[in-house]
Amino acid sequence: MLCDVCNKNQATVHLTEIVDNQMTELHLCEECALKKSAEMEQQFGLSDLLAGMAQFEKPTEEKESVSAKCQNCGLTYADFKKIGRLGCGECYGAFKKYLVPLLKRIHGSTLHFGKSPARVTKMSNKKVDLTALRYKLQQAIEAEAFEEAAKIRDQIKELEKQQ
Amino acid sequence: MLLNDLLNHDSEWLKGTGPNSDIVISSRIRLARNLDKVAFPHWANKKQAEETQKVIIDAISKVDYLKNSTVFKLAELDAIDKQFLVERHLMSREHAQKSDHKAIVIEDQEIVSIMVNEEDHLRMQVMQSGLNLFEAWNIMNRIDDALAKELAFAFFPDWGYLTACPTNTGTGMRGSVMLHLPALVMTRQINRVLSAIAKLSFTTRGLYGEGTQSSGNFFQISNQVSLGHSEDEILENINSLIRQIVEQENQSRQASLLRNKAMLEDRISRSFGILKSAHIISTEETLELLSMVRLGCDLGLIKDIDRKTLNELFIIMHPAHLQKLQNRKLSPQERDIERAEIVRVKLKI
Numbered sequence: 093m094l095c096d097v098c099n100k101n102q103a104t105v106h107l108t109e110i111v112d113n114q115m116t117e118l119h120l121c122e123e124c125a126l127k128k129s130a131e132m133e134q135q136f137g138l139s140d141l142l143a144g145m146a147q148f149e150k151p152t153e154e155k156e157s158v159s160a161k162c163q164n165c166g167l168t169y170a171d172f173k174k175i176g177r178l179g180c181g182e183c184y185g186a187f188k189k190y191l192v193p194l195l196k197r198i199h200g201s202t203l204h205f206g207k208s209p210a211r212v213t214k215m216s217n218k219k220v221d222l223t224a225l226r227y228k229l230q231q232a233i234e235a236e237a238f239e240e241a242a243k244i245r246d247q248i249k250e251l252e253k254q255q
Numbered sequence: 256m257l258l259n260d261l262l263n264h265d266s267e268w269l270k271g272t273g274p275n276s277d278i279v280i281s282s283r284i285r286l287a288r289n290l291d292k293v294a295f296p297h298w299a300n301k302k303q304a305e306e307t308q309k310v311i312i313d314a315i316s317k318v319d320y321l322k323n324s325t326v327f328k329l330a331e332l333d334a335i336d337k338q339f340l341v342e343r344h345l346m347s348r349e350h351a352q353k354s355d356h357k358a359i360v361i362e363d364q365e366i367v368s369i370m371v372n373e374e375d376h377l378r379m380q381v382m383q384s385g386l387n388l389f390e391a392w393n394i395m396n397r398i399d400d401a402l403a404k405e406l407a408f409a410f411f412p413d414w415g416y417l418t419a420c421p422t423n424t425g426t427g428m429r430g431s432v433m434l435h436l437p438a439l440v441m442t443r444q445i446n447r448v449l450s451a452i453a454k455l456s457f458t459t460r461g462l463y464g465e466g467t468q469s470s471g472n473f474f475q476i477s478n479q480v481s482l483g484h485s486e487d488e489i490l491e492n493i494n495s496l497i498r499q500i501v502e503q504e505n506q507s508r509q510a511s512l513l514r515n516k517a518m519l520e521d522r523i524s525r526s527f528g529i530l531k532s533a534h535i536i537s538t539e540e541t542l543e544l545l546s547m548v549r550l551g552c553d554l555g556l557i558k559d560i561d562r563k564t565l566n567e568l569f570i571i572m573h574p575a576h577l578q579k580l581q582n583r584k585l586s587p588q589e590r591d592i593e594r595a596e597i598v599r600v601k602l603k604i
Contacts, residue, residue, distance in 0.1 A: 201483025
């Protein structure tokens with residue numbers, strides 16, 4: 093079977109596509125398949141999903157967000173919505189207001205509990221620990237795990253004393 | 256190390272050892288890190304990307320754990336070399352696409368590999384054989400700590416490590432496990448298992464990651480959420496999920512043995528027979544048949560072939576490996592002939 097696109101090479105990739113409930117089959121050679129897959133990735137990427145997820149509570153916020161811009165790298169929020177990627181770490185600060193609901197939707201949380209780089213640890217460990225512990229306390233209480241909650245409460249007291 | 260050295264080299268993670276290595280092929284930890292205040296690769300101009308690459312490679316050279324590793328600049332590799340690295344699971348398909356100022360650092364045992372200027376400045380991975388997520392994380396954690404002494408990473412205390420895509424923010428970590436689940440597929444229970452996994456916010460993918468179809472009954476399962484839980488919690492969750500799936504696969508295997516032993520033996524022996532005698536064979540068919548042979552090995556129905564040989568065959572039967580072994584470009588038809596030959600030789604008892 094020859095490739096449907098170039099009609100020259102042997103077709104080795106067989107693709108089934110469903111568009112508007114219409115099924116089409118394509119038989120492609122390796123070269124054309126590569127091109128096609130790049131095309132498809134562009135057509136529907138993660139950026140579309142992300143843009144769809146970043147819904148705003150108030151319509152005015154959406155207008156406002158378009159002009160928001162990261163001073164460090166120059167990426168605008170409109171760019172982010174288009175490409176689905178931020179421009180640099182500082183973008184997180186610049187678009188904080190809009191990213192909070194997005195992170196919440198993706199991860200179900202907006203608070204980091206994992207490790208920190210050694211450099212940061214020295215400065216902000218206590219602050220992070222406290223926020224994390226308070227959150228955990230809340231969760232323990234909700235789950236009625238009172239023994240666990242008491243332990244966490246003691247840890248919080250201990251940390252607060254040190255500050 | 257030269258790239259071609261990898262050809263005659265046993266990847267650590269293919270050894271077929273480690274806990275549950277009958278069903279769990281490998282465990283992998285991936286960590287995304289970015290340099291503080293530096294534009295992410297997709298947004299950086301050439302000069303920035305070049306500088307980033309330099310700074311990172313310089314930092315890596317100072318890490319003791321990585322002293323036996325080699326840096327390859329993607330601009331210096333040809334298409335087959337890149338595909339070869341993808342097939343060995345050392346590099347993502349995305350990384351192979353555009354090569355400007357991209358690099359890959361490979362540690363001699365192939366346990367650690369680091370992609371420079373992929374979607375994030377650093378994408379580091381540690382691979383282990385069998386179900387071994389925590390050991391992989393131990394290694395990864397040490398490398399990350401060592402690099403953090405040399406590089407300032409983009410990090411907010413509230414949000415953790417900052418990544419180009421907000422789906423990786425937080426720990427920047429994905430733990431993934433490659434599973435071989437032929438019995439769940441044969442007994443048609445796999446869809447039920449996969450939909451349960453999706454509900455628990457884990458992702459299932461095929462043999463070669465994002466966007467690939469599962470073939471040869473291989474499934475890669477990883478965490479979707481990277482923010483809101485510590486690394487240990489995330490790994491604990493994957494680990495206990497994987498244990499349950501392994502249990503289900505085991506039960507299915509035993510049930511098939513009990514109820515349909517003749518049918519199972521027939522399928523396995525036929526698969527083995529075709530692989531031992533075919534002279535032309537496609538990637539897809541080889542994967543399907545090898546999967547059955549591996550199951551036969553696991554169940555003790557096929558003896559004299561070890562898991563390591565089979566694990567290796569799963570990798571070297573892919574196009575770029577065949578072409579590197581032959582040291583020339585092969586057409587798809589030539590590859591099918593070459594593949595059949597290699598399989599026949601390796602399975603000859």
